[in-house]
Amino acid sequence: MKIFREALTQGYGQTFSVNKMIFEHKTPHQHLVIFENERFARVMALDGIIQTTERDEFIYHEMLTHVPAFAHGNLQNALIIGGGDGGILRELVKHKTIQTITQVEIDQTVIDTCREYLPNHSHGAFDDPRLDLVIDDGMNFVSSTNRRFDLIISDCTDPVGPGEVLFSTSFYQACKDCLREGGIFVAQNGVPFFQPEELTQSSKKLQSLFTDSTFYGVAVPSYVGGIMTLAWATDNRSIRHITVDKLTMRFQESAIETHYYTPEVHLAAFSLPGYINRLISG
Structure with missing residues (x-):
């Protein structure tokens, strides 16, 4: 075999x-x-x-999408950088308050291939009328667009090759400039047990730009090494400290069905192990 x-x-x-x-x-x-x-x-x-992977993708996609979405509470315009498999888009379209979703993917082949061979990832979301799909380099888009967003999700590859620039200070600054007041930026940031420098460097860059910058964790079986960190950055300090009661109300009113995300998991994800906290603090 x-x-x-x-x-x-x-x-x-x-x-x-x-x-x-x-x-x-x-x-x-x-x-x-x-x-x-x-x-x-x-x-x-x-x-x-x-x-x-088909078996565990829901863990990653739900946590990278619903944590910022329910924390914000009133998303109207969202931007996805990368995410060509369609999983983030599938979760975002479930939020009925969203009026427009812009997705910027550098590689059309990834989208076409995943729509054909991994159809459950997008589950028809690429046909949602709210979607504006842009085939472009993510850095080029955020540095040149006049659009503003309540949420930016960077669903990028690791910081090598095409994904390297999506971990740069210039990219984070451009994303900040694209956020509306109270907007949130989130991004995958690797598994710090094996990629500690990635977390430390991202933390320094984001802390220099945003009033509230931290990370939250999720364990995805196919991303080996324990807890994966997801970057969180906003200039609204209070939005991360939402109560479980308010989260539960928003979650129930949305009627969104999830397989991993819950309001309790949402809040618990920000409680990270000591070794990760030490990396974040430098």
Whole structure:
């Protein structure tokens, strides 16, 4: 049986049995593969690094979307950077207050491939009339657009190749400039047990720009190494300290069905282990 070996971290890696190779293609930006695995169902990798799996994607996508969405409480305009598999978009369209969703993805092939071979990720969300899909470099878009957003979600790859600029101070500054008053920026920020420098550097950059900047955690089985950190940044200090009662009210009124997210998990996610807090504080 063929084996897929991910080597994100020097000296350590994980392997997946490949029951069937579904798709393999070298796009203008990256090497994309989708294969079937008996434990995770269909798995997508870019440049040899696991990006998403059918079995556990709901954990990541729900937490990166619903934590800022329910904290804000009245999203009208949202921006997704990356997210070509459609999972973030699928969760965002569930929020009925949203009037427009702009998604900027650098690689059209990722979207087309995932719509065909990972259809449950987007679940038809690419056909939502509120969506404005832009094929462009995320950095180029945020540095040149006049649009303003209540929420920006950076669903990017790790800081190598096309994703490297999405961890830069200039990108964070441009995103801040695109936020409306009280808006929130969130982003995936790696697994700090294996990628501590990524967390420390992001923390320094975001703290220099935003009044309230921290991280919250989630454990996704296919992202090995324990807790993954998700960046949180806003100039509204109070929005992170919303009560569980208010979150529960918003969650119930939305009638959104989730498989991982709950108001209690929302608040608990900001309570991080000591080693992660020390990395955040530098």
